[in-house]
Amino acid sequence: MRILVCADGESHSRSAIKKAVSMGLSLTAEVTALHVIDPWLKTFHDEIYAQGRRQYLEYVEECLEANAEETKRAFYLECIAEGFNANFKVRRGEPLVEILDEVSETAPDLLITGGKRLTLWGRFSSGNLPLQLQKKIGQALPIIVVEGI
Amino acid sequence: MNLDRLIASHHNAGSEWATFLYESAQLNYVAILLLGGIIIRNILPIPKIFLPGIKIARPIIKPGIIILGVHYVWADVVRVGSVGLLLTAVFIFGTAIIVMWFCKRWGVSDGLGGIMGAGTGVCGVSAIIATSPVVRANPIEMAYAIGTILLFGTLMLFTMPYIGNSISLSESQFGAWSALAILNTAQLVAAAEWYGTEALNTAVLINVARIMFLPLVVLFALWFYVLRTGRQESNREINKWHLVRDKFPIFIIGFFLFVLLNSMNIQSLGGPRIVGSPFWAMNAVYTWCFAIGFAGIGLSISIEDMKKAGGTAFTIGMTASLVKMVLGLIVVLAIGSQLLRVAGS
Numbered sequence: 074m075r076i077l078v079c080a081d082g083e084s085h086s087r088s089a090i091k092k093a094v095s096m097g098l099s100l101t102a103e104v105t106a107l108h109v110i111d112p113w114l115k116t117f118h119d120e121i122y123a124q125g126r127r128q129y130l131e132y133v134e135e136c137l138e139a140n141a142e143e144t145k146r147a148f149y150l151e152c153i154a155e156g157f158n159a160n161f162k163v164r165r166g167e168p169l170v171e172i173l174d175e176v177s178e179t180a181p182d183l184l185i186t187g188g189k190r191l192t193l194w195g196r197f198s199s200g201n202l203p204l205q206l207q208k209k210i211g212q213a214l215p216i217i218v219v220e221g222i
Numbered sequence: 223m224n225l226d227r228l229i230a231s232h233h234n235a236g237s238e239w240a241t242f243l244y245e246s247a248q249l250n251y252v253a254i255l256l257l258g259g260i261i262i263r264n265i266l267p268i269p270k271i272f273l274p275g276i277k278i279a280r281p282i283i284k285p286g287i288i289i290l291g292v293h294y295v296w297a298d299v300v301r302v303g304s305v306g307l308l309l310t311a312v313f314i315f316g317t318a319i320i321v322m323w324f325c326k327r328w329g330v331s332d333g334l335g336g337i338m339g340a341g342t343g344v345c346g347v348s349a350i351i352a353t354s355p356v357v358r359a360n361p362i363e364m365a366y367a368i369g370t371i372l373l374f375g376t377l378m379l380f381t382m383p384y385i386g387n388s389i390s391l392s393e394s395q396f397g398a399w400s401a402l403a404i405l406n407t408a409q410l411v412a413a414a415e416w417y418g419t420e421a422l423n424t425a426v427l428i429n430v431a432r433i434m435f436l437p438l439v440v441l442f443a444l445w446f447y448v449l450r451t452g453r454q455e456s457n458r459e460i461n462k463w464h465l466v467r468d469k470f471p472i473f474i475i476g477f478f479l480f481v482l483l484n485s486m487n488i489q490s491l492g493g494p495r496i497v498g499s500p501f502w503a504m505n506a507v508y509t510w511c512f513a514i515g516f517a518g519i520g521l522s523i524s525i526e527d528m529k530k531a532g533g534t535a536f537t538i539g540m541t542a543s544l545v546k547m548v549l550g551l552i553v554v555l556a557i558g559s560q561l562l563r564v565a566g567s
Binding site for chain 2: 113114116119120123124125126129131
């Protein structure tokens with residue numbers, strides 16, 4: 074069995090990693106954590122009156138890389154604590170597109186992702202990733218959404 | 223012939239739809255380009271091949287603003303510019319200081335407080351870009367802040383022209399109001415041009431005064447969050463002079479160069495109202511720059527981007543927008559039209 078878990082460094086994603094590791098242990102499954110570096114912020118560097126564009130781009134890249142490193146470190150620390158072997162993978166691009174590409178390329182048996190608790194308005198207005206994943210994937214793959222603590 | 227004149231000509235010919243669009247719905251070429259862009263961006267799939275074109279369309283407003291310098295003479299810059307400078311100084315630093323102070327009091331992180339103070343105070347996303355590396359905002363805070371500024375900038379763009387018309391605000395008053403209140407610069411220029419040429423002339427002049435403050439606001443954020451608290455990391459020492467220089471919007475020099483040339487009454491250059499002269503030709507070109515830019519603005523307004531608005535940034539953005547809208551309106555009503563009107567040459 075193969076489990077793919079989405080890891081973005083937020084608290085709900087840390088809960089998703091805990092869940093994936095514990096399921097990996099109990100089901101002796103292969104777990105892969107996927108972190109997507111989203112370059113969305115960079116698209117604003119050419120705003121009409123923006124100044125210090127290069128500095129901004131370098132700063133955003135530095136932050137995104139640091140976030141990826143921190144997420145990887147936290148993931149392996151969790152695995153070590155549980156005595157579990159797992160993989161960590163990084164992709165670049167729009168998170169929804171990249172996760173769907175990863176799913177189609179590696180065909181996991183289960184997708185685990187963290188998610189915020191949403192109000193009714195939040196469900197309507199938010200660009201919530203787990204909701205979008207559920208819409209796109211439908212019944213093709215079981216998805217577990219773990220809420221943060 | 224531009225789109226505006228096309229609609230007006232149909233209106234003159236008695237086409238009911240054009241009368242409705244132009245008079246009742248107040249949809250001139252600006253509104254049609256913006257709305258058309260928004261609809262295309264959010265409903266139709268845009269082929270990837272067009273994306274670089276959309277990306278470069280929006281900044282074309284900038285040469286339009288430089289060329290717009292031919293609309294002014296120094297007397298305008300001194301009269302409207304000095305009123306604008308005073309108003310923008312009060313509004314910019316008032317907003318930035320109040321937002322940063324409240325954020326500090328309410329325990330909002332320095333990164334978010336700094337970029338929201340600059341973003342709501344000066345020129346929206348442009349200010350966030352200039353300030354975020356200085357206050358070390360993290361990517362999640364930046365996403366919330368950019369989403370919020372885009373959301374409220376867009377809401378103000380589509381509501382303020384109608385509010386202005388409903389209370390019979392003069393064009394020059396509307397121009398000043400939009401330059402003080404609208405958070406994001408692209409939306410500000412679009413709203414003013416939508417309202418009328420006089421509104422655009424006043425808005426652009428006050429906006430030039432506004433963006434001149436950008437380096438000072440970034441410097442203030444550096445002092446407020448880093449220097450004052452002694453949190454500067456030794457390996458990240460910031461040269462204040464380099465900071466001001468790097469954040470200075472150089473294109474303003476081009477704008478003032480045209481104001482200077484227009485004020486000097488150089489015969490070979492003519493003027494925006496002297497048919498066939500170089501400045502007359504440039505005056506015709508600025509509308510095209512704006513038209514391309516407005517289409518670019520519409521095409522880059524993504525509902526998905528605005529959905530990123532949220533959290534504390536949303537509350538700060540909403541409060542600052544509403545307060546600036548109301549206070550700005552009171553101020554321009556108190557000042558009246560005369561002092562805000564650009565006479566031109």
